[in-house]
Amino acid sequence: MQAALSVEKLTKKFGEFTAVNGVSFDVEDGKFFSILGPSGCGKTTLLRMIAGFYEPTEGLIRIRDEDMTAVEPNKRPVNLVFQHLALFPMMNVYENIAFGLKRRRESDSRIKEKVGSILERVGLPEHSKKKIDQLSGGQKQRIAIARCLVLEPSVLLLDEPLGALDAKLREHMKIELKKLQSMVGTTFVYITHDQSEAMVMSDHVAVMNAGQFEQIGTPQDLYHNPNSSFVAQFVGNNNKLPVKVHKDEGGAFLARYLDGKDYQVDGTPDLSEGDEYDMFIRPEAVLINPSTSQSIPNTMNCDVKAILFDGGNSQLLVIPEGADQELIVTLPQNKQFDDIKAKDTIRIGWNPGTAVCFPKTELKIYDEA
Amino acid sequence: MTKRSARKIRWSFFVFFVPVFLWLFLMIVMPQIELLRMSFVGTDFYGESGFTLGHYAAFFTEPIYWLTFVRTAGYALLVTFVVLLIALPVSFFITKVADLKVTGFLMVLILVPFWVSELVRVYGWMILLRESGVLNKLLVALGILKQPVEMLYNDVTMVMGLVYTTMLFMIVPIVSVMESLDDSFIEAAHDLGAKKLTIWRTIIIPYCMPGIMSGSIIVFMLVLGSYLTPNLMGGKNSIWFTEQIYNQMIIYFNWNQGAAFGFLLLLLSSILIWVALKITGQDWRKVIK
Incomplete structure (x- = not known):
């Protein structure tokens, strides 16, 4: 053409x-x-x-x-x-x-x-x-x-x-x-x-x-x-988790988050051991209270800080245990999660394939007041 | 509102209103009315004074009078046009081309000469232009002229002097309108295929029309009513209508005729401006703003 x-x-x-x-x-x-x-x-x-x-x-x-x-x-x-x-x-x-x-x-x-x-x-x-x-x-x-x-x-x-x-x-x-x-x-x-x-x-x-x-x-x-x-x-909403990458015994990469736990990473090929990365997880890729039958390898417990109700775009503002960071999780409006309230503790999880890592940068996409 | 406070307001109103009213009435309206009365009074053969239209009729029957007016009005139009031609690009440069820091400085450059009285400025030009003046000396010294030339006392010099003394009154209103002209209008016209001249014709001038008209009216009136510049810089042939009024009042001591001429000047220039506003399709309320 x-x-x-x-x-x-x-x-x-x-x-x-x-x-x-x-x-x-x-x-x-x-x-x-x-x-x-x-x-x-x-x-x-x-x-x-x-x-x-x-x-x-x-x-x-x-x-x-x-x-x-x-x-x-x-x-x-x-x-x-x-x-x-x-x-x-x-x-x-x-x-x-x-x-x-x-x-x-x-x-x-x-x-x-x-x-x-x-x-x-x-x-x-x-x-x-x-x-x-x-x-x-x-x-x-x-x-x-x-x-x-x-x-x-x-x-x-x-x-x-x-x-x-x-x-x-x-x-x-x-x-x-x-x-x-x-x-x-x-x-x-x-x-x-x-x-x-x-x-x-x-x-x-x-x-x-x-x-x-x-x-x-x-x-x-x-x-x-x-x-x-x-x-x-910049494109879409994303959660940015600062992590440090290291290898496990089997040679697979693991990302250590602020809470001191390790999470599996997948999808990003060229990681180098010992370096600091930012791990990005889309809010809608995060599952709320995943059942064990789904076999999600990455899970963490979080405190619900606030419910940001906005119809179909509703979200939860959560703070992972042991980390001082706010994460955003999509809250589907299908009546399944209506019992979640602020100050509850919930479990969230995500598939390693949905997260990507990039070397840590200090860039800001907007000025915070 | 209580009666008391109403009275209070009326008092404060009078405190401010009375001096203004007295000033306007005693200093401006009264003399005008007296002049208007005078213009209709004439003395007959026996020295009896009475009502007459003769002073007004004299203007139309004596060619020297109305020709002077036509000449004056013609030159006033010419000066207005020349001033406009110079003021448009100058205003454009000040508002759109020049750096923001330079803009203020340029406006001061235009304003400063007007801090000096018109008389002094005209004498300044005379020092430059007269036969033994600066310009002649320079040209002779450079060998461009063999002998000095008299550059004063002709119509060209007079027009130049009038253009110089009235420039400010055209630039200020045009600059204030042009400042509000969004640059993107000019760019949009350029983007849509317009050349520079077309942009001036279709975008800039129509947009600045209120400023152009109010500037033109001020300049036209100033030139029509000016006395000093045409008298000092113009030749013996270039008599101005204001000089006719002066002559009637001071030289012939015919105040009645002078008063009639004064009112004719007011009336005729008002008609000219009204016609100009009609032709350009401008609303006078907008122009005066």
Whole structure:
């Protein structure tokens, strides 16, 4: 399949500071590609280089096999949906959408036809005469996307356009955007710091940190097989258990946790003895009060500190005996665990295959107050 | 509210209101009313004074009067336009291009000359431009000119002087509107295929229109009513309408005619501004803000 967008060893330096450091990736035609990273990781800089607002210090950007280095932003076959949308307040909806077509000197009748059909597609056919400040947040969103899509760009770039919306609308727009993308078939490159947005909408996600891509893969891949400590922490929820690795008599690796007990590890091939690691276990991989018939090798006793009820996303906050750390355990709402209360002692367990270990790092994915 | 507190409020209201009212009424409204009355009073052949429209009629029947006004208004428009042409890129540079640290400094640079009186500034220009002035000396010394040239007392110099003295009043309102222009509008237009000139035409100027209009009105009125600069820098041929008023009142001692001219200036400039606002489709309430 042809690559709609191909980026090679792209680097951007602002003085001494390297914002984007040797990033390479390809986006296939018609795919929804997300770049996920915390604020300040360089994702906006990367997007602005693709749009043409920043000149790369090094590297190549190709769109449909054409080198974009010397091409001005107004000549590139890409369009950018801005974070705050940047809909022109002095024009109405129709004039906003027609703006790009007028710059291409298309005839009035063609413009009218195209604007009409794109408004139809985004589901706002009646709104062409409205002023921008008469639109709701979700409508503005759709008009901003329509304004770009009407130009039929090879790649549509989106810079966290859902950031300003309230939670319910954001959930709704996630699905809307995904549907819109599969309907129009345009290649989307979407940047966000919200891992749920990236996971729900994308065919492929690149996780970015400190100017570099940590991992590129399908959302499932990133979730189940993270290849770095950062990805494990940033994508989805995870419990991070500091452990020290040593070998048993049979040569198998064991992880010694803060409580002084050993737990089996599996799944992570290249461990070295005596080193400190972080062991990651997903909250939903932890079983509550597993029966002995399930033969779970790793179990520990915990005190329930709190029940975090949130419907289908309910969780237990537990503290393992002998360790000073809070762990999060998914609490299935199937009536099975309704008798668990705060300050109870429960047993939890997990299969060694569901835990992964990475060398100990001090990185923080958010600032704790 | 009790009666007592109501009375209290009324007292404090009067304390602040009366001085302002007296000031406005005695110093501004009363003299204006007296001038208005004067403009309609004329003396007939026998020295009897009575009501007349003759002073107003004189403006329309004597070509020298209305031609002076047309000339003045024409030059005021020209100056306004030139000031606008310079102020737009300057404001853009101050608000969008320059470093945040430099912005304040640049604004001070524009403000500082206005701490000095207009008279002094005009004399400053005269020192630079006159036949024995700094510029002539320099050009002759450099061999560009064989002999000094008189650069004062012509229309070009006068326009330049008026542009210089009114620049601030255009830049300040435009800068304050342009500051609120989100950079992403400019980038979005660029991204959608617009060239630089198109961005100015379709995004920046329409957005800044309230600032442009209020700046233009101030500059236009200042130029139309200015006396010093055209008088000192303009030639004998470039008589300004304010000079006509001055001449009537001071030289011919015809206060009635001068008063009529004064009110005509007020009326005609108001009409011009109203027309300009209508043409550009601006709401005067927005512009005044």
